Amino acid sequence: MEGPKIAKRWWFEGKGGGWCNNVTTCLSRTKTRLGSSxxxxKEIAFSGILSRFQKFNPDFYNWNRIKVRYCDGASFTGDVAAVNPATNLHFRGARVWRAIIEDLLSKGMKDAKNAILSGxxxxxxTSILHCDSFRSLVPVGAKVKCLADAGYFxxxxxxxxxxxxxxxYSQVVATHGSAKNLPSSCTSKIRPGLCFFPQNIAQQIQTPIFFVNAAYDSWQVSSL
Known part of the structure; x- marks a missing residue:
């Protein structure tokens, strides 16, 4: 986290790193930064739109800027109570998400006047799936917007x-128990696995959201 402690403007960015769709792929992530803190x-650079230097980032240099490490493999939607002792895998990304937000609220975000959720x-x-819930957690009256960079799969x-x-995606949702944490406006109409696709939830998002996506996404081109 970087930024002046008294600022009432908060920029919240979620890191990328794909997903894991079963025990095998999730176990493999525990041997990497995507599955183990x-x-x-120990330190990561804040550059570009997160830079603290005014000449490089004139609009947001003096905001509180937070980078959220990605560790759950399901865009912070998982919530499975049981833990298999054979693997010790915890599918609880949604709980991690709430804990992060609560920690930031205690550090001053409860007084935010402006907040942006990006990723x-x-x-x-993550910024798409959690956009409206993020708005509900920051102070009433705060201006909240979301930004999804290369997140429209x-x-x-x-x-x-x-x-x-x-x-x-259906396997991701089933493995992580994500259905309960996906937008109900979508899961009430179609299978939860389909609610990982922004095309099925974007029109129901109430919070202003801006999508940035290349015409040819290298990951999607190679993976589809």
Whole structure:
């Protein structure tokens, strides 16, 4: 976290890092920074729109700027109470998310006048899925907006005609118990796995949100 402690303007950015869709892929992440805080860098750079230097970032240099480390493999939506002692995997990203927000509220975000929730890639999807709930957690009257950078993943068949990404997201939601933490405006109408696709929830988001996406996303081009 960087920024003046008295600032009432908060920029909240979620890091990217993909997802894990079963015990095997989630276990493999525990050996990386995407699954264990023990393996995360001690310090990370704040640059670009998160820079503290006015000449590089004239609009937001004096905001409180927070980077949220990504560790749960489901864009902070998971919540499974049981823990298998054989793997010791905790699918509880949604609880981590709430704990982070509560910690920031105690550090001054409860007095925020402006707040932006942003993220890139899987973090961009986080900003989409949590946009309205984020608004509900900051003070009433605060101006809240969301920014999803490369987080608009489309539901399309791969080159063989298979529904790979749809099946993958369904497995993510099932493995992490994510359904209860996805927007109810979507899950009340279609299968929860489909609610990981922004095209199925974007129109229901009440908070102002801005999408930034390349015409050809390298990950989606290679993975679909």
């Amino acid at each position: 023990k393996l995360m860098d 890139c890639s899987a973090g961009g999807l 489309i539901n399309a068949n791969d080159v063989s005609g298979a529904q790979h990404i749809q099946e993958f």
